[in-house]
Amino acid sequence: MNLSLKIWRQKNANSEGKFQQYDVQGISEDMSFLEMFDVLNERLINEGDTPVAFDHDCREGICGMCSMYINGQPHGPGKNVTTCQLHMRSFKDGDTITVEPWRAKAFPIVKDLAVNRSAFDRIISAGGYVSVNTGNAQDANSLPIAKDNADDAFMAAACIGCGACVAACVNSSAMLFTSAKISQLALLPQGQAERAMRAEKMVAQMDTEGFGACSVTGACEAECPKGISLENIARMNREYYGAVLSSK
Amino acid sequence: MVVIFIDLEITTYNSLIYLINTKFMSTMLDAKIPSGPINEKWTDFKSHVPLVNPANKRNIEVIVVGTGLAGASAAASLAELGYKVKAFCFQDSPRRAHSIAAQGGINAAKNYQNDGDSVFRLFYDTIKGGDYRAREGNVHRLAEVSGSIIDQCVAQGVPFAREYGGLLSNRSFGGTQVQRTFYAAGQTGQQLLLGAYSALQRQIGLGNVTMMTRHEMMDVVMIDGKARGIIARDLISGKLERHFGHAVLLCTGGYGNVFYLSTNAMGSNVSATWKAHRKGAFFANPCYTQIHPTCIPVSGDHQSKLTLMSESLRNDGRIWVPKKQNDTRLSIDIPEEERDYYLERRYPAFGNLVPRDIASRAAKERCDAGYGVGTSKMAVYLDFAEAILRYGKGEANKQGIHEATSEQLQEMGKGVIKEKYGNLFDMYKQITGEDPYQLPMRIYPAVHYTMGGLWVDYNLMTTVPGLYALGEANFSDHGANRLGASALMQGLADGYFVLPYTIGAYLASDIRTKAIPTDSPEFVQAEIEVQERINKMMSIKGTKSVDYFHKKLGKIMWDKCGMARNEKGLNEAILEIRGLIKEFWSDVRIPGDTDEFNPELEKAGRVADFLELGELMCVDALNRNESCGGHFREEYQTEDGEALRDDENFAYVAAWEYKAPSEFELHKEDLVFENVKIAQRSYK
Incomplete structure (x- = not known):
């Protein structure tokens, strides 16, 4: 199939960007969206042009590195799919596809479609862990955990930290990301000791980074490639208010 | 010779050049394996290894390159001990390292299933699985610490799969006859890495680790014959930077991407270990590569990577090809008696759960002989129909439905399969456009893992003093073939429980070395x-x-x-x-x-x-x-x-020294088997 691409080009964080149009021919429907970009970049290199910079690594939907805003949707059309797993059979011959980077104050653009998401790492550093040094652990089966809780914790822990939730949100809020980690640890007995402190610190860090507030539009859940549920945000709010009220 | x-x-x-290059073999390599009975070596070592006191640790800097399971766990553990750590990764976050993509599980000799597992059995299975080309001392230590890894991960909040009683669930992997694999659906690597990453982020937050993301190691800096730092490139600005460390740890994974198409991430590379090799670190057994039997077949020239379908699927999936050559019928139209379940036929004792090398070769044999399926004819079927029915009956019994219709059985069976492998089935559908709940998967072997890597001694130190290699970047534990669910075990063993002890042997004598200025x-x-x-x-x-x-x-x-x-x-x-x-x-x-x-x-x-x-x-x-x-x-x-x-002639580790471009000298480490009887490997 032949396609028209409108791609955001920006040399670096300090320069101005703009859309540029490229036509690509002979795209197979078995290609992934990123393989279509490989074809484009190979051509640009051969023509002496600068290839489009974009983040990607595992190309199997789990590392969370790929991050394209395609036709107004993070990771493009289709539910529960990352850009690298989006295949060209989701498009038709003659389509025009607009591709932008994640747009959020807390995710400055690095180049073209690549952004800086280190704010997420700092949110985890603020409290997204259980403080257990290597060697401190007791026998794994000495702590039975109800299967339902374990399963719910797993569902929350499935977050890949891609940032689609932020890109989808009108407020650029990081509530879904932050709440997934808070939920995972709040649901497990291992997370109880630091529960209140964790909620307070992670929420504070989220605000410091410049992410917006949540107005419960649900866009984050709808666009999350791993189906992280809005329930986590509700749980985080409970955790947070509980923590603030009991704060010493 | x-x-x-x-x-x-x-x-x-x-050919003559090789003759020349390999003629002058140096002395045998010393792996520094502690003496004594195999099950006492590690305990004894830990009791006698020199220690660095807490005050001195604060002045010792350690560089960790790579933040996968081995790197993140080592960086976090060393920082917890009090060392000053600097960690590097080329991705935009340490959480993206390719360990994240490991699917099926992690082995540990817990014997929670009461099915006869033990440290010795895990040790034995690993040595045998590696076709008697791994080092006994290292493998036994790996089996010994395997249980502690599960304890540590659970304590961090890693949500492993559990049974209704709240206890941990296990499944089987290839090359074993017990259930010792712990898992979190088909995302075990993700959950373990996020556990190690959270420990690392905690240390970063505490100021004990300096994290340099989007940085690539460009070379090792050698001073007086020791590794004393690295040159790194900031991938955003392109600037070169100099970083000092009393010791340097390479936790940079394997080199499967040498094949271009592999299950590795696009960025996975050999550069860090290769630079170390050029600076004097021997490269061991580079030809040992693992071709994984169950991957989604290549669909065209545009393909940039191959996607694995976890080995855990072989717990429930049956592998077959048609009995007739060039059979063009749809899979579901081929009757049972016209199917060749060739693994079950050739290897009745292990069936579909033979080790990876054997399963891969068997698939290639069938396809080369003209029995392959799909448009390319370079694929075999991995079929879940029988498992769906079996699980459906199990569920019906549990729910007390005695006369379930076949639709009900199908429905309930698919539910169980979804819970076990849902993300893998979704992934298969996204890539191929076919629904594996309805049709068998088509699979073919693909490059997945590399057993070779930098040669290390028992302390995980390379032949360059102060330069260590952990995880897939070293060669030591998997011999000529790695068993499934053992890569995660080894990465975390090296980082959490081995290196933090063994590095003391080197650093204890280095406490007087002040930080060397980078000018x-x-x-x-x-x-x-x-x-x-x-x-x-x-x-x-x-x-x-x-x-x-x-x-x-x-x-x-x-x-x-x-x-x-x-x-x-x-x-x-x-x-x-x-x-x-x-x-x-x-x-x-x-x-x-x-x-x-x-x-x-x-x-x-x-x-x-x-x-x-x-x-x-x-x-x-x-x-x-x-x-x-x-x-x-x-x-x-x-x-x-x-x-x-x-x-007789090849029970050795081939460790190659870099001399000049295209010129390598062979050194040998003899493999001695004192605890496992060396025999022809049989899974029949």
Whole structure:
């Protein structure tokens, strides 16, 4: 199939960007969206042009590195799919596809479609862990955990930290990301000791980074490639208010 | 000594070079394995290894390159102990390392299932699975610490799968007859890495680890014969940086991307270990590569990577091909009696759960013989129909439904399969457009893991003092074939429980060394050399993209150093790679500038190293005149096509020293088996 691409080009964080149009021919429907970009970049290199910079690594939907805003949707059309797993059979011959980077104050653009998401790492550093040094652990089966809780914790822990939730949100809020980690640890007995402190610190860090507030539009859940549920945000709010009220 | 049969005039010269290069073998390598009975070595070692006191730890700096399971766990554990740690990764966050993509599980000798597991059995299975080419001392230690890994991960909040009673669930993996694999759906690597990452982020937050993301290690800095730091490139600004460390840990994964198409991430590369190799670290068993039997087949020339379907699927999936050659019927139209479940037929004792090397070769054998399926005919079926029915009946019993219709059984069975492997089934559907709940998966082997790596001693130190290799980057634990669910175990064992002890043996004698300023001549010189190489590459301004060379190399490696190798092909491959190296350095085109974010420049540096490694892999494969594990030399096989080892001549680790371009010297470490009786591996 032949396609028209409108791609955001920006040399670096300090320069101005703009859309540029490229036509690509002979795209197979078995290609992934990123393989279509490989074809484009190979051509640009051969023509002496600068290839489009974009983040990607595992190309199997789990590392969370790929991050394209395609036709107004993070990771493009289709539910529960990352850009690298989006295949060209989701498009038709003659389509025009607009591709932008994640747009959020807390995710400055690095180049073209690549952004800086280190704010997420700092949110985890603020409290997204259980403080257990290597060697401190007791026998794994000495702590039975109800299967339902374990399963719910797993569902929350499935977050890949891609940032689609932020890109989808009108407020650029990081509530879904932050709440997934808070939920995972709040649901497990291992997370109880630091529960209140964790909620307070992670929420504070989220605000410091410049992410917006949540107005419960649900866009984050709808666009999350791993189906992280809005329930986590509700749980985080409970955790947070509980923590603030009991704060010493 | 290598014996080379010369059948092409052109190979004569090169073959002779190997003869020359391998003639002067140095002294045997000393792995520094502690003496004493196998089950006391590690305990005894820990009790006597020199310690560094807490005050001194604060003044000792350790560089950790790579933040996968091995790197993140080592960086976090060392920081917890009080060392000053600097960690590096080329991705935008340490959480993205390719360990994240590991699917099926992690082994541990917990014996929670009461099915007869023990440390010895895990040790034995690993040695046997590795086709008797791994080091006993290291493997036993791995089995010993395996249980602590599960404890540590659970304590961190890793949500492993559980039974209704709240206790941990297990499943089986290839090459074992017990259930010792812990898992979190098909995302075990993700959950374990996020556990290690959270421990690392905690230490970063506490100021004990300085994290440098989007940084690539460009070289090791050597001072007075010791590794004392690295030159790194900030991938955003393109600036070169100098970093000092009393010791340097390479936790940079494997080199499967030398084949271009593999299950590795796009960025996975050999550059850190290859740079170390060029600075004196021996590279061990480079030809041992693991071709994983269950991957989604190649669909066209555009393909950039291959996707694994976890080995755990072989717990429930049955592998088959039609009994008739070139059968064009749909899978579901082929009746039961016309299907050949060839693994169950050839290996009744282990059936579909034979180790990976055996399952891969068996699939290749069937496809080469004309029984393959799908449009390319290079695929076999992995079928869940029977498992769906079996689970459906189980669920019906649980729910007390005695006369369930077949639709109900199907429905309930699919529910169970979804819970176990849901994400894998979704992934398969996204990539192929086919629904594996309705039709069997089509699968074919693909490059997945590399057992070879930097040679390390018992302390995980390479032949360069102060330079360590952990996880897939070293060679020590998996021999010639790794068992499923053992990579996660080894990465975390090295990082959490081995290196933090063994590094004391080196650092205890280094407490008087003050931090070396990075304006010292060795650092300056190392940076100049890195800069010159980058400039040289950028100045070529040729006509071919980096990918052109990578794809060409990949094809040579897959055709001639892949699932089956022979002497003629390997000799040809060496010549072809040398030609490709010349072409690369005269005709590669790298767009953009050095002082900006330039992914093509990053790729070029990595492919240049892959080219040199490719040659060494072929040299090693040519030297090893036997078949073992993932290394299958067509000249050496039994009558029924199994790998034929030569224990008399090849029960050694081949550790190669870099002398000059295309010139490598062989050193040997003899493998001694005192606790496992060396035998022909049989899964029949």
